[in-house]
Amino acid sequence: xxxxxxxxxxxxAFENQVDVDTYVHDIRSKAIKTFETKGFPNxxxxxxxxxxxxxxxxxxxxxxxxxxxxxxxxxxxxxxxHDIDSYKIIFIDGxxxxxxxxxxxxxxxxxxxxxxxxxxxxxxxIENYFNKAAKDDGLSALNTAFSKEGAYINxxxxxxxxxxxxxxxxxxxxESALMLQPRNLIVVGENSHVQxxxxxxxxxxxxxxxxxxxxxxxxxxxxxxxxxxxxxxxNASLIDNTYINQKQQSHVSVHxxxxxxxxxxxxxxxxxxxxxxxSTLKGVTIIGNKQHVDHNTLVHHIEPNCESHQDYKGIFxxxxxxxxxxxxxxxxxxxxxxxxxxxxxxxxxxxxxxxxKPQLEIFxxxxxxxxxxxxxxxxxxxxxxxxxxxxxxxEAKALLMYAFANxxxxxxxxxxxxxRINKLIANKLAVNIGFDL
Amino acid sequence: xxxxxEDDLREELKTKEYxxxxxxxxxxxxxxxxxxxxxVRAISKKKEEPEWMTEWRLEAFKVWKEMxxxxxxxxxxxxxxxxxxxxxSAPNSKPKYDSIDEVDPELxxxxxxxxxxxxxxxxxxxxxxxxxxxxxxxxxxFKKTLSEKGIIFMSISEAIRxxxxxxxxxxxxxxxxxxNFYAALNxxxxxxxxxxxxxxxxxxxMELSTYxxxxxxxTGQFExxxxxxxxxxxxxxxxxxxAPSRDENxxxxxxxxxxxxxxxxxxxxxxxxWYPGNAEGKGGVYNFVTKRGxxxxxxxxxxxxxxxxxxxxxxYPSCVLKxxxxxxxxxxxxxxxxxxxxxxxxxxxxxxxxxxxTIISKGISAGKSQNSYRGxxxxxxxxxxxxxxxxxxxxxxxxxCGAHTFPYIEAxxxxxxxxxxxxxxxxxxxxxxYCNQRGxxxxxxxxxxxxxxxxxxxxxxxxxxxxxxxxxxxxxxEGSVG
Numbered sequence: 001x002x003x004x005x006x007x008x009x010x011x012x013a014f015e016n017q018v019d020v021d022t023y024v025h026d027i028r029s030k031a032i033k034t035f036e037t038k039g040f041p042n043x044x045x046x047x048x049x050x051x052x053x054x055x056x057x058x059x060x061x062x063x064x065x066x067x068x069x070x071x072x073x074x075x076x077x078x079x080x081x082h083d084i085d086s087y088k089i090i091f092i093d094g095x096x097x098x099x100x101x102x103x104x105x106x107x108x109x110x111x112x113x114x115x116x117x118x119x120x121x122x123x124x125x126i127e128n129y130f131n132k133a134a135k136d137d138g139l140s141a142l143n144t145a146f147s148k149e150g151a152y153i154n155x156x157x158x159x160x161x162x163x164x165x166x167x168x169x170x171x172x173x174x175e176s177a178l179m180l181q182p183r184n185l186i187v188v189g190e191n192s193h194v195q196x197x198x199x200x201x202x203x204x205x206x207x208x209x210x211x212x213x214x215x216x217x218x219x220x221x222x223x224x225x226x227x228x229x230x231x232x233x234x235n236a237s238l239i240d241n242t243y244i245n246q247k248q249q250s251h252v253s254v255h256x257x258x259x260x261x262x263x264x265x266x267x268x269x270x271x272x273x274x275x276x277x278x279s280t281l282k283g284v285t286i287i288g289n290k291q292h293v294d295h296n297t298l299v300h301h302i303e304p305n306c307e308s309h310q311d312y313k314g315i316f317x318x319x320x321x322x323x324x325x326x327x328x329x330x331x332x333x334x335x336x337x338x339x340x341x342x343x344x345x346x347x348x349x350x351x352x353x354x355x356x357k358p359q360l361e362i363f364x365x366x367x368x369x370x371x372x373x374x375x376x377x378x379x380x381x382x383x384x385x386x387x388x389x390x391x392x393x394x395e396a397k398a399l400l401m402y403a404f405a406n407x408x409x410x411x412x413x414x415x416x417x418x419x420r421i422n423k424l425i426a427n428k429l430a431v432n433i434g435f436d437l
Numbered sequence: 438x439x440x441x442x443e444d445d446l447r448e449e450l451k452t453k454e455y456x457x458x459x460x461x462x463x464x465x466x467x468x469x470x471x472x473x474x475x476x477v478r479a480i481s482k483k484k485e486e487p488e489w490m491t492e493w494r495l496e497a498f499k500v501w502k503e504m505x506x507x508x509x510x511x512x513x514x515x516x517x518x519x520x521x522x523x524x525x526s527a528p529n530s531k532p533k534y535d536s537i538d539e540v541d542p543e544l545x546x547x548x549x550x551x552x553x554x555x556x557x558x559x560x561x562x563x564x565x566x567x568x569x570x571x572x573x574x575x576x577x578x579f580k581k582t583l584s585e586k587g588i589i590f591m592s593i594s595e596a597i598r599x600x601x602x603x604x605x606x607x608x609x610x611x612x613x614x615x616x617n618f619y620a621a622l623n624x625x626x627x628x629x630x631x632x633x634x635x636x637x638x639x640x641x642x643m644e645l646s647t648y649x650x651x652x653x654x655x656t657g658q659f660e661x662x663x664x665x666x667x668x669x670x671x672x673x674x675x676x677x678x679x680a681p682s683r684d685e686n687x688x689x690x691x692x693x694x695x696x697x698x699x700x701x702x703x704x705x706x707x708x709x710x711w712y713p714g715n716a717e718g719k720g721g722v723y724n725f726v727t728k729r730g731x732x733x734x735x736x737x738x739x740x741x742x743x744x745x746x747x748x749x750x751x752x753y754p755s756c757v758l759k760x761x762x763x764x765x766x767x768x769x770x771x772x773x774x775x776x777x778x779x780x781x782x783x784x785x786x787x788x789x790x791x792x793x794x795t796i797i798s799k800g801i802s803a804g805k806s807q808n809s810y811r812g813x814x815x816x817x818x819x820x821x822x823x824x825x826x827x828x829x830x831x832x833x834x835x836x837x838c839g840a841h842t843f844p845y846i847e848a849x850x851x852x853x854x855x856x857x858x859x860x861x862x863x864x865x866x867x868x869x870x871y872c873n874q875r876g877x878x879x880x881x882x883x884x885x886x887x888x889x890x891x892x893x894x895x896x897x898x899x900x901x902x903x904x905x906x907x908x909x910x911x912x913x914x915e916g917s918v919g
């Protein structure tokens with residue numbers, strides 16, 4: 001049975017199994033209809049011109065995990081940023097693991113979507129925010145229809161979350177192939193500040209497809225730093241749909257580090273609903289061996305005096321494919337917008353390819369918008385400089401690549417995370433650079 | 438050509454209507470409206486074409502019937518009814534003139550209004566003109582000088598009759614019949630156009646030039662241009678367009694094919710000033726053009742265009758860099774005002790080794806217009822050491838217009854070096870203030886700044902065109918000062 005039919009037919013069973021709250025129930029039923037009409041995107045969709053899901057959708061995925069699976073902390077410790085104190089929301093095969101998690105209700109809610117969707121005390125927040133930012137394309141609608149579990153974070157006014165929050169989705173590989181649909185909702189109140197690290201990790205080589213939707217609402221003057229670490233197993237695929245709704249003077253930054261996975265698609269959407277907003281989108285992609293990473297970004301400048309900065313770096317080896325499609329829309333009212341977009345790529349293999357499309361759509365005249373995009377190689381004279389000082393070729397190359405990716409890393413505000421990313425990069429480049437950057 | 442002063446411009450700006458908006462009443466022989474196989478056959482017969490050409494057209498027509506109009510471009514318009522167009526019209530009296538005096542005086546007057554008086558051109562400019570009025574060439578000058586060098590420059594229908602071997606060999610090799618909807622339509626019904634062949638090692642001594650003009654009410658214009666530069670030759674080709682003002686939308690679907698063989702160079706310059714519609718966005722020409730050039734080893738093709746007219750423009754002059762060390766260039770200024778829409782850009786397909794391409798695109802949007810740059814840079818896996826530089830700058834005037842960029846960049850070779858940059862800005866108040874301070878009024882200041890903005894492209898135009906292009910820029914942007 002095709003995945004689409006399978007999903008459609010299992011929707012009823014799914015609805016019966018969860019508590020029926022009419023408000024959410026209506027949203028889900030509407031979403032499944034949207035998915036039924038729109039289905040999965042194909043290459044005819046302009047936004048999916050360079051990324052095909054066909055191969056991935058052919059796997060026979062289980063739509064729900066049949067049993068509760070447990071993991072020992074010692075086995076999975078390495079996937080945590082374990083040297084800092086943090087809140088943790090951990091899922092195993094799509095189900096919440098209270099054993100590994102560390103949640104709170106003390107002055108703010110760092111807990112579960114399943115609780116938020118069903119308990120009456122969250123009702124108001126759900127009605128105000130749930131599914132309010134997500135677009136109704138096929139994949140997001142599919143997630144909405146099956147939205148049940150994920151992270152729910154609600155930081156009230158004037159509150160600084162004193163430690164970062166880690167959201168990790170493990171898949172154990174007990175199912176031969178598994179589809180996961182986590183749904184996260186993050187609401188950050190006025191003047192509040194939060195740091196979040198998100199990671200998807202498959203523990204075996206059984207195929208996993210994750211179709212995740214995250215909605216982030218940053219109210220007035222809120223500061224949100226969101227880090228996505230994508231270093232999954234070679235057989236795991238991720239479609240990440242993130243929607244960020246910003247109010248005036250809020251600052252939201254999203255850093256995406258893509259090193260692993262088979263196919264990774266990041267749909268990152270920023271909507272600026274207020275003045276003096278700052279949005280930052282940064283990413284480092286280092287892939288090889290048949291991997292495919294696609295960054296699809298949208299920054300929608302709706303009101304005046306806002307800024308956006310995009311900086312994506314990519315290094316592509318073996319027969320990997322990189323895609324970047326960055327879109328900046330500046331509405332008529334959004335005067336004095338300052339939008340910057342850069343996409344730099346290095347191809348290190350003859351079989352690798354990169355497709356990039358930095359796109360500007362501008363309707364306001366008093367704006368500063370620019371984009372730059374390059375594809376090139378490592379500087380030969382720089383290589384020579386390093387080699388002539390006795391640095392082996394491999395290390396010299398790695399050093400230059402570090403330098404290339406560095407200005408994305410610089411803006412990572414959690415030092416331990418930065419260290420970890422550095423290590424991942426060193427691993428990925430298969431070198432021991434011998435010092436911390 | 439008398440010197441064009443700023444006072445002249447002011448005078449011209451007072452009469453806001455499209456300056457070339459007049460209509461010449463020449464008795465025309467026009468086909469019934471609609472398109473079917475018989476019409477295609479009739480066009481072919483009318484042009485006294487050989488059998489293979491008729492078959493070629495029919496093949497294209499068959500493909501066209503199966504195709505649908507493309508909708509991906511960032512333009513919105515009422516689709517033309519292809520069955521409501523007459524596909525052929527020719528000025529009635531069409532003997533070949535030996536001297537200019539024999540030409541229909543009304544036609545001559547038309548040329549004069551366009552500022553291309555034949556004898557003036559002959560004497561002063563040294564430009565050979567293959568003048569196309571409503572699809573049939575009525576006068577060709579300097580043919581003799583050219584033929585001494587072995588250069589063939591004639592209308593394509595003549596070429597089909599006189600040099601069938603060349604036409605047969607090259608037509609449709611760069612833009613195949615089934616390339617796209619409009620190219621297929623053009624292949625089926627093209628009425629006329631220019632043909633140019635530069636033999637081996639010859640450097641064409643003058644700029645070759647064609648003026649196109651839509652003249653007959655309700656006729657679409659389907660031009661076909663084929664330029665072949667044989668090994669080691671050089672040619673500079675100019676194409677300029679003006680069209681009379683008319684309320685009904687007119688369709689223009691031209692195909693231009695350039696072939697630069699080993700070591701050859703073709704420079705193709707266009708000034709496009711079709712009727713853009715009035716200030717309310719009524720009327721105007723639909724300009725759906727397919728232009729493409731093929732570069733063999735060490736060859737170079739350079740496209741330069743100034744696009745100021747047309748209600749809707751859909752145009753992507755492209756270079757296929759097939760041979761090693763070949764070079765492609767694209768310089769463009771696209772100006773849109775009022776309700777004009779332009780979706781234009783280029784494609785650079787790098788196939789050979791050490792191929793280079795440069796793209797400089799300047800978009801200026803004013804009024805309620807939409808201006809899009811859409812380009813593709815493709816480096817194939819065998820194109821070692823390919824190099825591309827692209828720059829797209831947009832200038833916005835007023836907050837009711839839009840500027841868009843859709844650059845597609847695809848690299849499959851690790852030795853490729855590609856740079857792309859784009860900026861969007863407006864004319865700075867400080868710049869205007871600086872000019873005002875020095876006694877230059879705002880309107881002129883804007884013209885000055887726009888000229889500076891476009892300079893990189895204007896400099897690429899041949900002298901004759903550069904003057905005309907500057908003038909056009911000013912006229913096109915008239916009244917857009919907020």
